[in-house]
Structure formats: structure tokens, C-alpha cells
Amino acid sequence: MSSRCTGRVAVVGLTAERAGATGAAIRAKGGQASAYGCDVTAQDANEATVAR
Numbered sequence: 001m002s003s004r005c006t007g008r009v010a011v012v013g014l015t016a017e018r019a020g021a022t023g024a025a026i027r028a029k030g031g032q033a034s035a036y037g038c039d040v041t042a043q044d045a046n047e048a049t050v051a052r
Helices: 016-028 043-051
Strands: 008-013 032-037
Touching: 008 016, 016 032
Parallel strands: 008 032
Antiparallel strands: none
16 A cells, blocks of 8 residues: 655755755655745845745
8 A cells, every 4th residue: 555645845945956956856756845045044034935
């Protein structure tokens, strides 16, 4: 028996390129993912990413 979980993943990385690569790998396996570049040490960057 196989089971499959479904959901949507938000991938956050220091650069959009790195996050995008991870998001692409998830999508290639049939998942749903959005990718965002964000310096999580900067409060304003966090707020801007969440607002997207």
C-alpha cells in the first residue's frame, strides 16, 4: 500500500535561486511549492516575504 501526502510548501532561502532549485525539485516529484529569497535575519525582509 502506498500513501501520498498532499500540501503546499513555501521554500525560503537566502537567495531566490537556491530556494527556486529546491522548489523545482519538489515540483518535479509532483508536489506544490513556491520559492522565495529572503535574509531571515532581517525583520523587514521577513515581513516583505510574508506579504507576498
